[in-house]
Amino acid sequence: MKTYRSKVRGNKKQGGLVVVLFTLCLLILLGFAALAIDINHMILNKSRLQNSVDSAALASSVAIENGSTSRNSIDQSLATLGETASASGNSELLFGGNYNQLTQVSNTKYVAEYDDYEVYYYFSNNPTEFGDSVPFQESRDIYTRVVVSDHSLESYLIHIFGLAKNVSASAVSGRSSGFKGISNIAPIGICDQLEDDPDSNGYIGGKKYALAGKCSGNNDNQCSTPDTGGDIGAGNYNYLRLDGYGNGADGVGDAIGGKAPGEFDDGESGIYLIEGEIVTKPGINNGPVTGFNSRFEQVDGFPPPDPAPLNSESITTFQDYVEAGGSKLGRRTMTVPVVECDANGNKPVTILGFECFFLYQKYDKQEKIIWGEFIEGGCPVANGVGGNDPIASGPYRIQLYKDPYSGES
Structure with a gap:
């Protein structure tokens, strides 16, 4: 008596393996897509944030040139940040509202507090040194340092892997040498x-x-x-x-x-x-x-x-x-x-x-x-x-x- 073996069971095993491999490949493809989309998005907004912070630092220095104190120059700088938020393509920058208060931390450091982020201001008479221990006089040349840390951005795919997106930027401005x-x-x-x-x-x-x-x-x-x-x-x-x-x-x-x-x-x-x-x-x-x-x-x-x-x-x-x-x-x-x-x-x-x-x-x-x-x-x-x-x-x-x-x- 002849015996016939069915191949259906083996085909089912192979089909299950294909599903596993396809799932793994899909995850890898999603990972690459997340990197491609979210990292490019992050680089773009990093550039936008840097341009905004550059403008804010320059606005502070221009205000000081026109007779403002270092403290009062921050008002002009924050207004400039608000204007950059309304510019085309900058919708993800959060500088347009939810401003709470400006806190003076020391003689040379201030923090502008918003709901979702903070803007730090540092002043110095030397563009290479900033800090509480550095001597500072309002009567001398004043240099401004503006810092925005961990500005959050919308995530498209990278959140699937439990990751978040944020960018930081800083700028220093002031008078040039003669x-x-x-x-x-x-x-x-x-x-x-x-x-x-x-x-x-x-x-x-x-x-x-x-x-x-x-x-x-x-x-x-x-x-x-x-x-x-x-x-x-x-x-x-x-x-x-x-x-x-x-x-x-x-x-x-x-x-x-x-x-x-x-x-x-x-x-x-x-x-x-x-x-x-x-x-x-x-x-x-x-x-x-x-x-x-x-x-x-x-x-x-x-x-x-x-x-x-x-x-x-x-x-x-x-x-x-x-x-x-x-x-x-x-x-x-x-x-x-x-x-x-x-x-x-x-x-x-x-x-x-x-x-x-x-x-x-x-x-x-x-x-x-x-x-x-x-x-x-x-x-x-x-x-x-x-x-x-x-x-x-x-x-x-x-x-x-x-x-x-x-x-x-």
Whole structure:
């Protein structure tokens, strides 16, 4: 008698094994999908968070530049974080609401508390050191460090494995070191007066000086005050010829009013470096009247003045200007090169440094003098060639620094 064996049972065993293998493969595929989707999502929002924290740090530094205390600068910074939350693509950032309070932990540390996260603020006079043990003075340069830790994000698949997503970011900002070269300068050269104050080429904060015009070129008797920008030399009234503005007096007026330069001649770059040279523009040069006064009133062809009341002639000191909401980047401030004053006529002179002045009155056609109040501590400019050494005065910019504790920013 023949015996027949059924293969059904063996096929069932194989079918069960396929189900197990398929399940394992599916879990592996889900794992890779979780990594691909959630990690890419996390990287994207990490970048968004970093951009937001960078903006918050810069907002704090700009507020400090405009006269705010470190504590009050946090308000502007938090407002900036709130604005970033409403920007396109930033819906997962939680900075838009649920703000509870700001707690001062120490002289240099604050915590802004929200329902779901916290924003930490640290202040220092050194961008490489932050902490309670680091000496801090409000009167010196202030650097801001902003930190957001463990900001939670929505999980798509990674929660299947019991994992959660969060990102962190930090940023440090503040003044750069002094610039050794810039392009946006006034066509005016003043002399160093180092015997008065070597840290600022001899110029004293809050003091008013006759910078150019009839106070120079051996005509000091025309001035109502002995405080002048010095005398470049015979035939000069402290005016300079800038690249892209030609040789005429109208070029001086265009440059002093902030009009963009024209085409550069061969050898011109429009960038002026300390220890480099710049050419003097002899003569009284009546051209500055229109360009200079465009900083106080609207003149066609020139950048607009500051909004009222900052352009009012009743604001006659830099302190008045700041209290009215003015900025060191405003139209009534300018950067002036300090030059080696030994030129007779149309000659190149060496640039020794740069200083910042507040323009406290219009140009008077009869007086023919440009006046300015020296801004102690310098002023920010949009672009420049950075140096390696900190300086007490002159132009600089507000910038981000590498965070010494996380390597970010």
